[in-house]
């Protein structure tokens with residue numbers, strides 16, 4: 001069986017696992033882990049043990065090259081988040097340890113160096129953001145509200161020198177390659193972007209930006225010599241309607257970079273000016289969205305081209321390479337979710353790849369909070385230095401009750417540790433709340449995670465009992481050493497006037513039932529969320545930005561119904577709708593809702609339901625909105641009736657996930673993992 005899989009992988013993924021060359025370097029395959037800043041550095045820019053072990057694991061997982069990033073040329077002035085620094089010789093020992101860890105796993109070690117330019121803020125950089133010209137963000141930016149200061153010519157010369165000095169440190173620290181970050185709207189990108197670079201001197205416009213890059217690259221090359229590779233990351237397109245880099249400019253830039261002696265071009269896309277409804281590489285945007293740009297640029301240059309964006313399927317990666325659209329594929333978040341993606345693909349163990357679901361919640365959305373990133377589906381991320389999933393000292397008989405994300409995660413890790421696991425799920429499907437998320441047309445990736453758990457539990461020998469409730473009487477039958485309660489939560493029914501009146505219209509339903517497709521919904525709908533009603537999260541704990549799941553259910557039910565052509569009102573009692581949803585999900589999501597004609601209102605209270613409509617109140621005025629269906633999603637309450645019944649009946653009892661406190665998938669999956677390490 002195993003051999004057969006090997007053969008499939010060997011024959012079908014030939015190109016992906018073929019060695020490839022970038023300048024003087026030979027990579028063991030065509031897979032690059034691109035720069036993914038993780039906020040693992042110390043606040044003063046030093047490399048940590050956490051980072052070293054995290055990257056060691058990813059190198060051991062089989063990628064051809066890791067681009068570590070981004071390290072900043074001035075600290076803290078050039079940082080955008082908690083970047084590491086390469087701005088002083090005192091950083092060399094830490095950077096050297098990191099390069100060594102990467103190389104020890106067989107990957108080439110490349111370091112990305114950058115200056116954030118206008119995409120930072122004074123509170124992070126401890127200095128005012130700078131730019132070739134003082135151009136603010138087009139729509140004003142939630143992240144970067146300050147208008148940047150124009151750089152003087154002396155400052156530009158200093159920046160060029162600082163990149164050269166950073167490259168020298170990379171060499172002294174033993175890195176194989178350097179990548180210059182000229183994508184995503186950071187400083188080097190701004191020089192190349194005619195929309196932002198309006199300087200009137202020799203560094204102005206695209207021509208001036210290329211002059212700047214030529215001088216900078218010359219300085220870097222002088223410092224690294226010819227036996228280190230030099231890469232530049234650029235945008236194929238910026239996707240900014242008002243202007244910016246398009247394929248026309250990126251062609252010119254790529255050709256110029258080749259002339260300046262660069263060894264490879266790494267193509268990406270978007271800046272913080274981008275206002276694309278599919279957003280920041282969320283699960284709503286199709287895999288390989290930018291491959292066309294790599295293909296076009298590859299035709300214009302003779303150096304290798306790398307392409308990125310949701311390339312998680314090894315066969316798709318192979319296709320991109322085999323069709324000559326790029327020379328290397330960059331795989332970022334999938335290597336966060338499963339560092340062994342390359343190894344498993346090479347061995348044909350596709351079903352063992354823990355899928356990235358492109359939710360952005362653990363990674364991108366955490367990045368901007370300045371906390372260390374994590375991963376929804378991989379609780380080990382960033383903890384490689386401190387924990388191990390080791391075999392249990394004494395294998396136990398464990399019952400897990402509930403097949404939602406928390407229960408699935410617990411069952412998987414318990415079984416990996418050698419425990420005998422029986423999982424009870426009262427419905428006939430595994431997934432719990434994850435299933436309901438798939439109700440939205442833009443959340444389909446989550447199905448891959450459920451499939452992963454189904455297959456892993458089967459392979460690990462977990463006894464899955466579908467359609468069966470675990471009752472206290474069953475303790476005597478199963479005699480568990482430990483019971484893990486992961487029974488989830490159920491929607492709270494608000495005590496609203498008229499809610500039980502049974503009007504023909506509006507019919508009253510909850511958002512989870514809408515997502516599950518269990519109820520009929522009319523053509524005109526009002527969805528109520530984020531009230532201060534929920535006593536479990538917002539009400540009792542007073543967590544200002546809590547994510548109890550009610551907001552998620554509401555917005556995804558909104559998206560489902562709006563995409564079916566219904567007229568939807570989405571109202572929230574808070575000053576923000578669904579405050580718990582992260583930035584990179586929220587912006588494209590609300591763009592989509594806006595384009596679909598959803599009518600959204602904040603600071604609105606639903607006062608009651610009346611025959612034919614819903615009475616809402618905002619700014620002191622009451623109005624009746626006539627709708628066919630009223631959907632509520634105002635909070636969840638833990639389903640844990642089993643807890644009291646089992647207390648003192650079993651040797652060990654644990655309550656996890658929503659059954660402990662309603663929250664999101666990240667917390668549920670991590671809870672399951674943690675409890676499984678304890679038993």
Ligand SMILES: Cc1cc2nc3c(=O)[nH]c(=O)nc-3n(C[C@H](O)[C@H](O)[C@H](O)COP(=O)(O)O)c2cc1C
Pocket residue numbers: 034035036037038069070112181183184233268281308309310311330331332333334363364367373
């Ligand atoms: C948490 C996070 C941090 C990132 N930091 C950087 C960075 O420092 N430099 C960079 O060029 N790209 C950065 N990226 C973008 C990734 O390199 C990559 O282009 C993006 O994740 C899309 O690839 P994927 O779909 O394979 O994840 C970051 C991405 C994530 C998720």
Ligand code: SF4
Pocket residue numbers: 333334336337355356357358359360361362363364374375376377378
């Ligand atoms: S947090 Fe979500 S998007 Fe980020 S790596 Fe993990 S699964 Fe993928």
